[in-house]
Amino acid sequence: MNQKKRINRRQFLQIVAFSGAAGVALKLGLDTLSAEEIVSETRLLMGTVINIKAVGLDPELATEAINASFARMSAHESVLSRFLPGSQLSELNQAGVTSDPHPALLTVLKQSQELSQLTDGAFDITVNPLLTLYQTSETLPSGEEIQKALSLVDYRKLNFNEAAVSFERSEMSITLDGVAKGFIVDEGVAELQ
Numbered sequence: 001m002n003q004k005k006r007i008n009r010r011q012f013l014q015i016v017a018f019s020g021a022a023g024v025a026l027k028l029g030l031d032t033l034s035a036e037e038i039v040s041e042t043r044l045l046m047g048t049v050i051n052i053k054a055v056g057l058d059p060e061l062a063t064e065a066i067n068a069s070f071a072r073m074s075a076h077e078s079v080l081s082r083f084l085p086g087s088q089l090s091e092l093n094q095a096g097v098t099s100d101p102h103p104a105l106l107t108v109l110k111q112s113q114e115l116s117q118l119t120d121g122a123f124d125i126t127v128n129p130l131l132t133l134y135q136t137s138e139t140l141p142s143g144e145e146i147q148k149a150l151s152l153v154d155y156r157k158l159n160f161n162e163a164a165v166s167f168e169r170s171e172m173s174i175t176l177d178g179v180a181k182g183f184i185v186d187e188g189v190a191e192l193q
Contacts, residue, residue, distance in 0.1 A: 041066045046077055046181050052192065065192050073188040076104050080180040082128070082173075093128065093173035097166040108176055108183050109160050115179070116155040124155045128173040 039062040042051045052069060054062035079102045081087045088105055092098040101109075115123045129152040133141050141149075157168035167173075 037062075039063050039066060041070070043070055045070070045073055046081070046184060047083070048181070050185075050188075052188075054192065069188040069192040072191040073184050076180075076184045076187050079104050080108060080176050080184065082175055082177070089174070089176060092165055092167075096170055096172065097164060099164045101160065101162070101165045104183070104187075105165065106160060106162065108179055109158070109165065111183070112176070112179055113155060113158075121155060123178065124153055125174040125176060125178065126153050126155050126158055126167075126172055128175040129153065129171065131175060132173070 037057060037059065038053060038055050039059050040051065040053045041063075042049060044050070050070070050073070052066045054066050056062040056065075078084060078086070079088045082089050082093060084090060088098050088102055098105075109125075112123070112125045116125070130146070130149040133145060133149045137145075152169060152172045157172065158174065159166050159168065
């Protein structure tokens with residue numbers, strides 16, 4: 001028999017009092033902030049608009065923190081983007097191998113492998129050949145073209161360690177679009193904090 005847990009009058013009054021006090025404290029705290037204490041910056045990064053607002057007592061320090069956050073995110077984008085020609089990911093996709101992989105690349109690859117295993121391959125970063133096929137075709141690809149692209153999709157044929165990242169088959173490539181943006185934003189937040 002399910003019995004609903006009930007609160008007594010004393011507990012109810014404590015909850016109401018605490019909630020009211022927290023609301024008043026929050027309202028007073030927000031009302032005391034001046035416009036100089038809120039610093040905001042917007043930039044284009046990772047193919048999207050990123051907006052950071054920092055609230056602090058020192059606007060210069062807030063600006064420095066925002067700039068450091070954007071710098072960290074930009075540094076990771078320069079490694080993980082498939083759209084930037086000089087990125088380590090672009091190098092891997094073009095050559096089929098890259099040596100001395102950046103720690104961020106290894107972290108995102110490991111996370112991606114775990115997601116692929118957890119989803120039984122439904123999430124697969126090696127889907128890039130199929131994605132590219134659809135993006136570059138003026139008409140719907142033929143069944144033969146789709147099968148060829150699908151033959152290059154298999155997360156288990158991506159090998160990586162601290163020394164190198166490589167594909168077991170030529171013409172394979174990866175896209176980190178499904179995980180890299182979240183990783184990069186997390187890194188930016190960590191820098192901001």
